[in-house]
Amino acid sequence: MNFRSVTMTMAAAAVGLFGLTGAAQAEGQFIPNLVYKTGPYAPSGTPTAHGFADYLAMVNHRDGGINGVEIIYEECETGYKTDRGVECYDRVKNQHGGATVINPWSTGITYALIEKATADKIPLLSMGYGRTSAADGRVFPYVFNFPSTYWNQMTAVIKYIAEQEGGYDKLKGQNLGFIYLDHPYGKEPIPTLDILAEKYGFTYDKYPVPPAAMTEQKSIWLQVRRARPAYMIMWGWGAMNSTAINEASNVKYPMEKFIGNWWAAAEPDVIPAGDGAIGYKGATFNGVGTDFKVYEDINALYDAGKGSWNREEIGGVLYSRGMAAAAYVVEAIRTAQAEYGNRVITGEEMRWGMENLDVTDARIEELGMTGLMPPVSITCDNHEGQNPAIKIQQWNGKEWEIKTDWIKADTALTRPLIEQDAEQYAKESSITPRSCS
């Protein structure tokens, strides 16, 4: 039996109770994390949470904290459920002198927390998920969604398909397929896809997958077999992804033309389909594997017995994404400390740090994370960053291989849409957008 897992779970619980410092009352920079390590979505939530926890533990272990300020880390289990996520937020927000930043790790929870967190002056980092129009910092001062949003991801996926076909003009007359979780997350990029279809002259069929039926997709893939779309794009989550990949393989759909978004392209999505998943592609904004300099420090953490997980499981897509999120958080705290002094900073000061975050290629190299995370530059009015982009990775049966360089999103197309949606939200919520000039 998996007693090691049991031991690690208990250890993680202990860490959750007492924080990484082992002293709940000690002064430190409190970074809670809303995780889901239980339930149907746990295969995706677990590695993300461990990557996040390990990076912060590594900063404590290697540097003694951020400029001498130790990090206090706590997890709260949401089960990927919005109501429990809100409960978790309320539970952690005032602990240890107040939360610095909240990572909800769920679009539903993010939506539910936007108003609360704004009122509490605690920044939300919904890294690559959540409300796309929160990228407009004038309306959403406490919500950040760098390094990219769903809408921009869709423009980059279409750009990749156009490159594969020999140019945007080759898209004209093509028919694509879009399979998505029938949920606000899955529907989020549809308006962008509609605009792209009109702009480039292609058509697409929608294949919604109801959340309760995500493990039974036979009728969808029968339709795909009949329609034979030139490419299939997937906006899925949890068991929906592995079921779709399995069914695509069953109906002999060419896997190299099946592209998942960055939440549909991790190890738990492809492993259940076995060899049938070979060739499947997915978007990503982070690197994968352990061949990065930063892993010297992560390994040292595990050598010291302070790693949060099974050592042999680290380095996957979602573990790396968790690390990237933690690295952005740490860099934002450093930015805030540069302004306010090397001390524990408040949520409001953290917002300033995030809004002035500038993680350059040079800084990423210093962090030993070149290729593991993209550079971002955040401003008052742009909380997504200046250069949203994706890479395409492909599953070879054993691991993900990065196949492209950064593919830049079409922000000229999406930014007006973002501002329009944010403006609408501001109107409905009686918010006067702040000035960023």
Added chain:
Amino acid sequence: MLEFWFFIEVVLNGMFAGTMYSLIALGFVLIFKASGVFNFAQGFMVLFAALCFVGFLEMGVPLILALVIAAAIMVAWAFAVERFVLRHLVNQEPIILFMATIGIAFFLEGFGELLWGADVHPLDIGIPDGAWFVGPDGVMMVQQFDVAAAVIAGGLVAVLALFFTYTRIGRALRAVADDHQAALSVGIPLNQIWIIVWAVAGLVALVAGIIWGSRLGVQFSLSILALKALPVLILGGFTSVPGAIVGGLIIGVGEKVAEIYLGPYIGGGIEEWFAYVVAMLFLLYRPQGLFGDKIIERV
């Protein structure tokens, strides 16, 4: 002509999907038939049984031995449920027993996760996953896995039917199902019957878990498959083993045909609720389900 073959393919796939739903529904039927309890934990039993099986396989235990150990665990589980839960609830209202099964469900989910972790476990027990192409120019595709699953489901139903009809225990189970008090008065021990029926439901859950796990990987979403069994039960009747199979076939075919031919006109994603519409339409004419026992209460 192509459309005709496609229609046949849709119907066939619906039937195959239906047999998979029936596998889950069978476990519900067995327990309801013998005790009048709707076992909310059946989906979680499917998950737990599959987790145990794949867990032992991953530890290097040979396939047959892993199957035997997992089956033994499900039998032990039946003993534990009777000893620690059901025995204390004899003569309670059915709703109390139903609530108890909700508790059992959540315990089993957490216990399974504690023992085996929350990872997705791939499962390959050698069921063929190729396809046959039939019809003119091989226009229609038939998945070998689906055929194998249908054969296994059919075999399981045949075994259960023989068990209920020709064995002494089977006859006792039917007696308890017909009338608890009459069965007790002729010396049939209710507690033992409960253990047997929960054990058989556990073994059915193991088979269902292995088949579904081979297709999707053994993961926690297996527990939500129970939702797919509900319309099957409504339609087929809560007390009929053949009803679970026929109900599964009707629901499977109905939802696939509706999704493909009706779905595109109303936005798609309709098969989930359409299954319940089909079940409710049948209920209007046969409230006890297609094969369920008609309850006649004398005043």
